[in-house]
Amino acid sequence: MSEIFLIDYFSTSKKTFYHSATTFSKLIFFLCVLFSILLTQSLIFLSLTITILLALIKISDLPLTKILKWALYPTFFASIFAISQLSSSSLLPLLSILKGFSSFLSVILLFSTTPYTKIFYFLSKFSGFLGNVLFLTYRFFFVLLNDVENRIRSLKVRGLYSANKLQTLKNISNLIGHVFLNSIEISEKFYNSLMIRGFKGKFYHLEKESFGLKDLAIIFLGLGILALSGVVGWTL
Amino acid sequence: MHIHIPDGVLPVWLWLSGYGISLGLLLLLSFKLKNDWKSLPKVSMISALMLISMSIPLGIPTHINLSTLSGILLGPYWSLVSSFVVNLLLASMGHGGITIVGLNTIVVWSEALASYFLFSFFKKLMKNYFVISSISSFIALTLSIGLVVSIVAISNVNPAEFLHHHVHQTKERISVITFASIVTPIGLYGAFIESIITGMIVSYIRRTKPNLLP
Numbered sequence: 001m002s003e004i005f006l007i008d009y010f011s012t013s014k015k016t017f018y019h020s021a022t023t024f025s026k027l028i029f030f031l032c033v034l035f036s037i038l039l040t041q042s043l044i045f046l047s048l049t050i051t052i053l054l055a056l057i058k059i060s061d062l063p064l065t066k067i068l069k070w071a072l073y074p075t076f077f078a079s080i081f082a083i084s085q086l087s088s089s090s091l092l093p094l095l096s097i098l099k100g101f102s103s104f105l106s107v108i109l110l111f112s113t114t115p116y117t118k119i120f121y122f123l124s125k126f127s128g129f130l131g132n133v134l135f136l137t138y139r140f141f142f143v144l145l146n147d148v149e150n151r152i153r154s155l156k157v158r159g160l161y162s163a164n165k166l167q168t169l170k171n172i173s174n175l176i177g178h179v180f181l182n183s184i185e186i187s188e189k190f191y192n193s194l195m196i197r198g199f200k201g202k203f204y205h206l207e208k209e210s211f212g213l214k215d216l217a218i219i220f221l222g223l224g225i226l227a228l229s230g231v232v233g234w235t236l
Numbered sequence: 237m238h239i240h241i242p243d244g245v246l247p248v249w250l251w252l253s254g255y256g257i258s259l260g261l262l263l264l265l266s267f268k269l270k271n272d273w274k275s276l277p278k279v280s281m282i283s284a285l286m287l288i289s290m291s292i293p294l295g296i297p298t299h300i301n302l303s304t305l306s307g308i309l310l311g312p313y314w315s316l317v318s319s320f321v322v323n324l325l326l327a328s329m330g331h332g333g334i335t336i337v338g339l340n341t342i343v344v345w346s347e348a349l350a351s352y353f354l355f356s357f358f359k360k361l362m363k364n365y366f367v368i369s370s371i372s373s374f375i376a377l378t379l380s381i382g383l384v385v386s387i388v389a390i391s392n393v394n395p396a397e398f399l400h401h402h403v404h405q406t407k408e409r410i411s412v413i414t415f416a417s418i419v420t421p422i423g424l425y426g427a428f429i430e431s432i433i434t435g436m437i438v439s440y441i442r443r444t445k446p447n448l449l450p
Contacts, residue, residue: 003329004287038244038335074330078242084388084415099244104330111328129266130320136280137287137321144284169429173436176289176302180437181445183285187277194273201273 010112018060023118025215030110032222036229045232046098053105074104121205243333246391254338283318304373307348315348350376365442370435377427
């Protein structure tokens with residue numbers, strides 16, 4: 001789960017061309033690419049899209065090797081489906097793996113170049129309720145991650161992973177139980193501090209984004225990929 | 237059971253239906269829950285804990301996700317919100333496709349929902365919280381394995397039609413038997429481990445802060 005930590009770091013610390021584009025243009029690009037990946041049945045188109053996405057990842061100064069290592073995870077799950085599709089067609093399994101891989105790259109490109117808070121703020125325009133839960137979960141994730149890492153480190157010294165499997169499960173359960181009770185305490189304190197500060201069911205994002213030429217270029221690139229996939233052929 | 241189905245495997249109508257159902261339910265719930273600010277930090281904290289628990293290695297090709305525990309602790313309504321949020325955040329790092337968030341929400345919520353009702357039912361029959369939460373958790377997780385296999389089964393469209401518009405054959409696009417034979421043993425093993433852990437956590441909460449349990 002360290003990916004979320006690194007993704008957050010990449011999206012907030014880097015200042016490249018793609019990072020400085022608006023959330024709106026990057027979301028449009030992401031949706032265009034995602035729909036073209038989902039609708040196409042062309043291996044050549046998918047290979048071309050993967051090349052474009054890898055180039056954008058490189059331009060955005062993101063660690064390509066690490067991202068390709070992360071890609072093993074969705075590719076592994078795609079291969080479970082690919083194995084299940086072997087009997088029906090020889091092309092379909094390869095399409096499934098390439099689709100899983102390319103959509104993973106598009107998701108990683110979006111979240112590694114756009115801070116979570118900006119995406120949540122954008123989503124909160126559609127549902128403030130969900131936006132609040134997303135924002136708080138994201139915030140608490142880092143609070144708890146630190147707590148869990150410290151506890152795991154100290155418990156490892158005292159034999160967290162024992163040779164006795166049942167004892168290991170008991171240790172893990174006690175660890176989670178401990179973290180859970182601590183997290184409930186933190187959440188109660190957090191609620192009280194929200195009330196003191198006059199929380200009225202909405203979080204605000206004050207940073208304003210300005211739409212520029214680079215945003216137009218990103219949107220046109222996305223639309224171009226979508227149009228190209230239409231030329232190559234769509235199937236619902 | 238939480239299967240990370242990647243994008244592009246399931247047909248568009250199926251994942252769109254998944255989004256339709258889960259977002260429709262969330263919309264209805266948002267009217268009911270939007271003023272329940274007091275639960276907001278607790279739900280978010282449990283969602284964050286679910287995300288973190290998935291990173292604790294168990295030495296097997298599966299991980300715990302605490303969905304059944306969230307069902308017992310959050311109840312049927314808030315556990316849906318938590319399931320959606322967790323799946324959306326997981327998809328943001330490639331753990332499951334972004335198009336499958338709706339379907340995965342339904343799968344994870346079904347675990348939470350089943351464990352909540354089973355836990356409430358068994359609680360009337362016996363007093364051992366480890367046993368009732370473990371049994372509730374195992375049954376709920378086993379049911380969700382069935383749900384995942386059912387989703388894959390109903391996703392089957394004609395492969396020839398999928399590739400060439402005008403050919404009609406009756407062959408399966410995804411072999412449900414092959415898929416089920418890969419997923420079921422791993423899923424059942426994971427369900428067994430998770431139900432024991434859930435039982436132990438519930439016992440721990442029962443000993444230290446019983447008022448948190450329903």
